[in-house]
Amino acid sequence: MSEPDPARIQDRKLRLRQVFLDQIPERLANIRAQLAALRPGIEQPEPLSLLHRTFHTLKGSSLSFDLEAIGKAADTAERLAREALDGQTPVDQDMLARLDEQTQRLEQLTREAAEEIASPSSPLPSAPRAEHTALGPRTQRLIYLCDDDPAIVQELSTQLASFGYQVTAFASIERLQAAATARAPDAMVLDIVFPEGHTAGPKMLRRLKSITGHPIPTVFISNRNDFAARLSAVRAGGSAYCLKPVRTVELIEVLDQLTAIAPPEPFHILIVDDEAQVAELHAAILEEAGMIVRQVHDPSDILHQLAHFQADLVLMDLYMPGCSGPELAQLLRQIPGYLGLPIIYLSSETDIDRQFAALSVGADGFLSKPVEPARLVAQVRLRAERMRTLRSLMVRDSLTGLFNHKTILEFLATSLSAARRAHEPLSFAMLDLDHFKMVNDRHGHAAGDQVLMALGRLLRQHLRDGDLVGRYGGEEFAVVLSGANAETAKQRLDALREHFGRAVFRADEGVGFQASFSAGIATFPTFADAASLQEAADQALYQAKKQGRNRIQIAQAPDASDASSG
Amino acid sequence: MHILIVDDDPLFGALVTAILEDAGHGCRVMTDAREALAVIRSGEHVVDSVVSDLHMPGLDGLGLLRALREADIGLPFILLTAEDAATLNERIADCADVALVAKDQLLEQALPRALATFQG
Numbered sequence: 001m002s003e004p005d006p007a008r009i010q011d012r013k014l015r016l017r018q019v020f021l022d023q024i025p026e027r028l029a030n031i032r033a034q035l036a037a038l039r040p041g042i043e044q045p046e047p048l049s050l051l052h053r054t055f056h057t058l059k060g061s062s063l064s065f066d067l068e069a070i071g072k073a074a075d076t077a078e079r080l081a082r083e084a085l086d087g088q089t090p091v092d093q094d095m096l097a098r099l100d101e102q103t104q105r106l107e108q109l110t111r112e113a114a115e116e117i118a119s120p121s122s123p124l125p126s127a128p129r130a131e132h133t134a135l136g137p138r139t140q141r142l143i144y145l146c147d148d149d150p151a152i153v154q155e156l157s158t159q160l161a162s163f164g165y166q167v168t169a170f171a172s173i174e175r176l177q178a179a180a181t182a183r184a185p186d187a188m189v190l191d192i193v194f195p196e197g198h199t200a201g202p203k204m205l206r207r208l209k210s211i212t213g214h215p216i217p218t219v220f221i222s223n224r225n226d227f228a229a230r231l232s233a234v235r236a237g238g239s240a241y242c243l244k245p246v247r248t249v250e251l252i253e254v255l256d257q258l259t260a261i262a263p264p265e266p267f268h269i270l271i272v273d274d275e276a277q278v279a280e281l282h283a284a285i286l287e288e289a290g291m292i293v294r295q296v297h298d299p300s301d302i303l304h305q306l307a308h309f310q311a312d313l314v315l316m317d318l319y320m321p322g323c324s325g326p327e328l329a330q331l332l333r334q335i336p337g338y339l340g341l342p343i344i345y346l347s348s349e350t351d352i353d354r355q356f357a358a359l360s361v362g363a364d365g366f367l368s369k370p371v372e373p374a375r376l377v378a379q380v381r382l383r384a385e386r387m388r389t390l391r392s393l394m395v396r397d398s399l400t401g402l403f404n405h406k407t408i409l410e411f412l413a414t415s416l417s418a419a420r421r422a423h424e425p426l427s428f429a430m431l432d433l434d435h436f437k438m439v440n441d442r443h444g445h446a447a448g449d450q451v452l453m454a455l456g457r458l459l460r461q462h463l464r465d466g467d468l469v470g471r472y473g474g475e476e477f478a479v480v481l482s483g484a485n486a487e488t489a490k491q492r493l494d495a496l497r498e499h500f501g502r503a504v505f506r507a508d509e510g511v512g513f514q515a516s517f518s519a520g521i522a523t524f525p526t527f528a529d530a531a532s533l534q535e536a537a538d539q540a541l542y543q544a545k546k547q548g549r550n551r552i553q554i555a556q557a558p559d560a561s562d563a564s565s566g
Numbered sequence: 567m568h569i570l571i572v573d574d575d576p577l578f579g580a581l582v583t584a585i586l587e588d589a590g591h592g593c594r595v596m597t598d599a600r601e602a603l604a605v606i607r608s609g610e611h612v613v614d615s616v617v618s619d620l621h622m623p624g625l626d627g628l629g630l631l632r633a634l635r636e637a638d639i640g641l642p643f644i645l646l647t648a649e650d651a652a653t654l655n656e657r658i659a660d661c662a663d664v665a666l667v668a669k670d671q672l673l674e675q676a677l678p679r680a681l682a683t684f685q686g
Binding site: 019060063 | 575577588646647649669670671
């Protein structure tokens with residue numbers, strides 16, 4: 001072994017420190033959720049001891065990673081929690097406020113530490129980025145919240161935090177403006193009416209935009225449902241408007257969209273033109289606008305191409321040898337899967353009557369050659385976008401935004417053939433919320449919906465890009481994990497199960513509660529086709545439930561199941 | 567030395583690994599004290615000493631220490647804690663070959679030093 005290099009440990013430690021720092025927001029979000037579950041005036045040793053332990057761990061790790069300020073703040077918070085736990089200080093509003101204050105301080109210090117590390121003045125270790133993403137959570141989105149009603153601030157901050165947002169609350173628009181000028185958040189949630197005026201919120205947003213020069217995505221929340229208030233919000237650049245009392249589910253949905261990390265998938269356009277150079281020109285224009293384009297120069301090749309290229313729109317020449325545009329359009333319309341596929345003709349045909357005749361067989365538009373690039377892009381984008389929306393309405397579940405039952409099964413079939421071709425494993429998992437009926441009965445349907453949404457969101461955000469998640473029905477979800485064998489699938493789902501178990505939900509009456517799920521996994525090639533995968537996953541799920549829930553069960557091979565059961 | 571690190575926080579386990587590997591030790595991290603206990607008792611792996619966190623869900627560091635001593639396994643044991651050392655010292659007074667190391671800025675120096683005392 002070589003002599004230890006003193007620089008190496010520092011480098012390694014710095015990398016770990018960065019990973020730790022990246023993790024703190026998630027730990028703080030957990031603390032927020034734990035705080036939200038505390039009620040003044042009653043004995044609650046379990047949540048208090050959990051809170052105490054979380055602060056304690058944070059303290060130890062922070063100090064060891066040389067994050068002294070955070071360590072000290074965590075120490076103060078730990079002492080507070082200890083006092084409450086030992087019954088020295090009653091858990092009253094004052095205690096809750098002090099705990100809240102310490103948590104805010106921790107949040108503030110964490111941001112400062114992150115900025116300090118990000119600034120070029122401190123020596124950044126040559127950290128491989130993969131290590132960060134493997135260990136650290138996804139970057140938390142920072143939300144500034146401003147309302148002059150402290151009850152609403154309290155309520156919304158805890159709710160947003162329990163959905164993984166990092167929330168900083170402001171009681172006055174002045175302080176919000178100062179903070180947002182210093183550091184722009186990912187989004188803001190802002191009241192309309194303040195003591196300063198009945199549209200003070202929108203006015204501040206306009207000022208802010210003129211100061212910083214760039215808009216911050218903002219959701220307005222208000223009691224006002226009149227035209228003037230809504231118009232002032234639109235004019236100030238508000239992205240959404242939620243009426244009070246704010247439904248958390250709605251607000252989260254909006255914030256998720258506003259702060260989406262991944263840019264929307266680019267449009268896929270298929271160009272059919274026998275003249276290669278013309279096709280090339282149009283492809284270049286559309287690609288320039290960020291679309292993905294495939295060209296077909298021989299119309300008879302179109303079915304093959306469409307089968308492998310998920311086109312959002314087909315752009316075709318009107319006159320081609322062997323097969324005309326209208327003939328080709330009609331041919332496509334006779335295939336059920338392509339009935340709704342938008343088709344735009346491109347031609348030098350200037351005769352209006354002939355244009356109409358061409359459209360009558362089911363194409364969606366007509367562009368004359370030579371077409372202006374801006375017009376081509378606008379026409380294509382408009383139609384492709386509408387197609388996307390329509391398609392997503394058909395394949396997605398409205399509550400969770402996940403694929404619906406039918407779609408996830410179609411995906412299972414497609415992924416399975418791909419796995420078979422590539423000789424790779426594939427896992428199919430069925431998930432079911434534990435005691436969901438009890439959640440609904442005890443806490444109401446709104447709380448039940450919140451749990452469904454949270455699980456949907458967790459699955460969507462934490463599984464890999466190639467994985468597919470669907471809502472199977474009721475409280476059942478299905479996941480297709482391509483390339484994952486049973487063990488890998490179990491590890492990934494177990495991590496999610498633990499993550500989910502830590503979330504604290506809140507019912508209308510303010511009661512905090514937790515939820516869990518069970519899952520069954522069946523893997524190809526142990527199970528050879530879609531039907532047996534589904535059945536085996538379902539059986540395994542049943543086993544997981546029978547063995548006490550909140551666990552993941554792997555389906556055994558059909559011949560081995562007799563030996564292992566019992 | 568072959569050191570078994572027990573910490574429910576994998577990140578902290580990684581930090582301890584970094585420190586100890588740098589001091590020339592071989593390390594293995596486990597996040598569950600019960601599993602760690604099983605591994606040590608099985609005797610299938612060489613373990614020369616244990617470095618364990620105090621606070622862990624389920625079986626904690628003290629519990630692990632006691633279970634080992636009850637099984638007559640006298641491995642050198644280091645407890646890592648962010649707790650005040652004075653009160654803890656009382657609780658481990660009856661156990662031999664145990665050292666307390668604080669989770670703080672000095673961990674990097676204190677931990678290899680504590681292990682060295684067992685080696686010497």
